[in-house]
Amino acid sequence: MMSFPVERAGAVKILVIGDVMLDRYWFGEVDRISPEAPVPVVRVARREDRLGGAANVARNICALGAQATLMGLVGADEAGERVASLARDEGIDARLVVDASMPTTLKMRVMGRQQQLLRVDFEERPNDGGLDTLIQDMRSIVAGHDIVVLSDYAKGCLDRVQELIKVCREAGVPVLVDPKGHEYARYTGATMITPNRLEMSQAVGAWNDEADLESRAQALRAKLELEALLITRSEQGMTLFSEQGRHHIDAQAHEVFDVSGAGDTVLATLAVARAAGLGWQSAVYWANRAGGIVVGKLGTSVVTAGELS
Numbered sequence: 001m002m003s004f005p006v007e008r009a010g011a012v013k014i015l016v017i018g019d020v021m022l023d024r025y026w027f028g029e030v031d032r033i034s035p036e037a038p039v040p041v042v043r044v045a046r047r048e049d050r051l052g053g054a055a056n057v058a059r060n061i062c063a064l065g066a067q068a069t070l071m072g073l074v075g076a077d078e079a080g081e082r083v084a085s086l087a088r089d090e091g092i093d094a095r096l097v098v099d100a101s102m103p104t105t106l107k108m109r110v111m112g113r114q115q116q117l118l119r120v121d122f123e124e125r126p127n128d129g130g131l132d133t134l135i136q137d138m139r140s141i142v143a144g145h146d147i148v149v150l151s152d153y154a155k156g157c158l159d160r161v162q163e164l165i166k167v168c169r170e171a172g173v174p175v176l177v178d179p180k181g182h183e184y185a186r187y188t189g190a191t192m193i194t195p196n197r198l199e200m201s202q203a204v205g206a207w208n209d210e211a212d213l214e215s216r217a218q219a220l221r222a223k224l225e226l227e228a229l230l231i232t233r234s235e236q237g238m239t240l241f242s243e244q245g246r247h248h249i250d251a252q253a254h255e256v257f258d259v260s261g262a263g264d265t266v267l268a269t270l271a272v273a274r275a276a277g278l279g280w281q282s283a284v285y286w287a288n289r290a291g292g293i294v295v296g297k298l299g300t301s302v303v304t305a306g307e308l309s
Contacts (some may be wrong), residue, residue, distance in 0.1 A: 004286055004308040008276040017138060018054030018151030018158055018178075020072030020096065021105040022079045022086075025050070030112035042112050049073075051086050052107060054151035056261050057178075058092045060268030060290075061149075063302035066275070069093045069145065071138055073126045073157050079104035094136060099130030105155050114298070125156035135163055143171045146275040149267060150190070154180040165189045174274070179203075180269050184224060192228040192268055192280075200231050210246075217241040223299040228280050232266055232291070240284050247281050252292030265294040265303055 003303070030041035043141035051059045052070050061068040070087055074080030074096050083104060087094035106122040134157070143147060148168050152158045161177070169177045174191040182202040187193050195203060204220055207213040213231075221229045221241055228242040237250040269290040290303040 002282070004305055005273065005276040005278065006065055006309065008303045009272050009305060012147075012272055012275040013069070013145045014058075014061050014066055014271050014275060015069045015071065015138075015142060015145040015148045015173075016054050016058040016061065016151060017134070017148065017164060019070045019105060019153035019155035020056070020070070020074055020083055020157070021052035021107060021153070021155070022083050023050040023052035023056075023109040023221065024048075024079075024106060024300055025111055026108070027111045027214070030117070040112060042110055042117060046109075049082055049086060051083065051090065052261070053105065053153045053155070054149075055083060055087060055092070055094075055265075056264040057149055057151045057268050058087070058094075059090045059304045060224050060265050061272055062265055062306075063092045063304050064269060064272045065305045066272045067093070069095060069141065071095050071097070071134060071136060073097050073099050073102065073130045076100040077104055077105040077162060079106045079122070093195075095141070097130055097133045099126050101127050105153075116241045123155055126192055131157075135160065135167070138164065139167055142167055142173055144175055147271050148173050148175045149271045150175060150177045151264070151267065152178060152180040161186050162188070170185045176267065176271050176274070178263060181276060182219070184220065187226075188224045190224070190226060192230060192270075193224070194230045194232060194263070194270065196263065197231060197233045197236070199271045213239075214241065214246050218248075224299060230270070230287075231286060238266075238284055238288050238291075242280055244281075247284070249284060249288050261301060262295050265301075269303070269308075 026044045027046040030040045034041045058068040058070040102124045108120040110118040144157040173240040177190045177193045184203045204216040231239045240247040242306045266287045273286045293303045
């Protein structure tokens with residue numbers, strides 16, 4: 001297999017639109033149980049904030065040496081400011097829409113002895129005003145990009161995903177979608193969607209064997225007018241369905257440490273490889289390599305071009 005197209009990746013511009021989140025970690029020591037309730041007491045020793053959701057996709061794109069523009073909604077709050085500042089640190093061109101009617105989506109994890117003890121989520125769906133601004137802003141910049149990635153975490157930023165896909169099609173820019181839920185008709189007209197095993201079964205029902213899966217996948221691909229459909233299947237690897245038929249690639253992970261954010265890395269690598277001129281099969285090969293590397297790291301991590309070559 002040829003080497004990862006590092007040089008061409010440097011000239012690639014990718015627009016990421018989707019649910020932007022802040023992943024906040026509080027790491028601490030646990031050496032006693034609370035006298036107030038049967039719960040561990042965590043003495044926080046270290047705090048860390050990381051970009052999550054669509055912002056983590058953009059972060060992965062930059063780690064691979066490409067240029068990323070990030071669009072999404074944040075609240076007028078500390079978490080929103082933190083997202084903007086982390087994005088700047090990562091070299092992401094963040095064009096975030098501030099919607100004062102909602103909080104920034106924040107996932108706060110309390111960790112003790114490398115294990116997650118508790119997660120607290122802050123989130124609310126955006127209103128139409130924020131989405132109007134987002135679509136308007138996106139219209140003016142989409143043409144300056146090689147590919148658009150839509151990262152759907154079902155937090156509301158992609159409630160009007162059909163309009164976004166339509167704008168991309170009119171501009172002649174390919175669209176890769178990481179879908180959520182089972183209503184896949186809303187992704188009609190995208191270039192590719194990348195459901196995981198569970199999401200695919202929610203969309204097309206349980207399959208009996210690989211032949212059954214292939215017929216269901218190809219039927220869905222035709223119905224949604226997609227060029228390609230990629231199912232990410234954890235330890236079973238990935239299966240690509242396109243006009244060329246079915247192409248399966250086995251998983252590459254040697255030791256799975258943490259799968260959070262692996263889908264973001266896969267999506268980012270696919271987008272960079274595709275925008276750098278690789279065919280679907282080669283792009284999937286590199287996405288699979290990247291996914292295998294990132295699950296060996298703790299938390300939402302990234303893979304660099306250097307690690308792939």
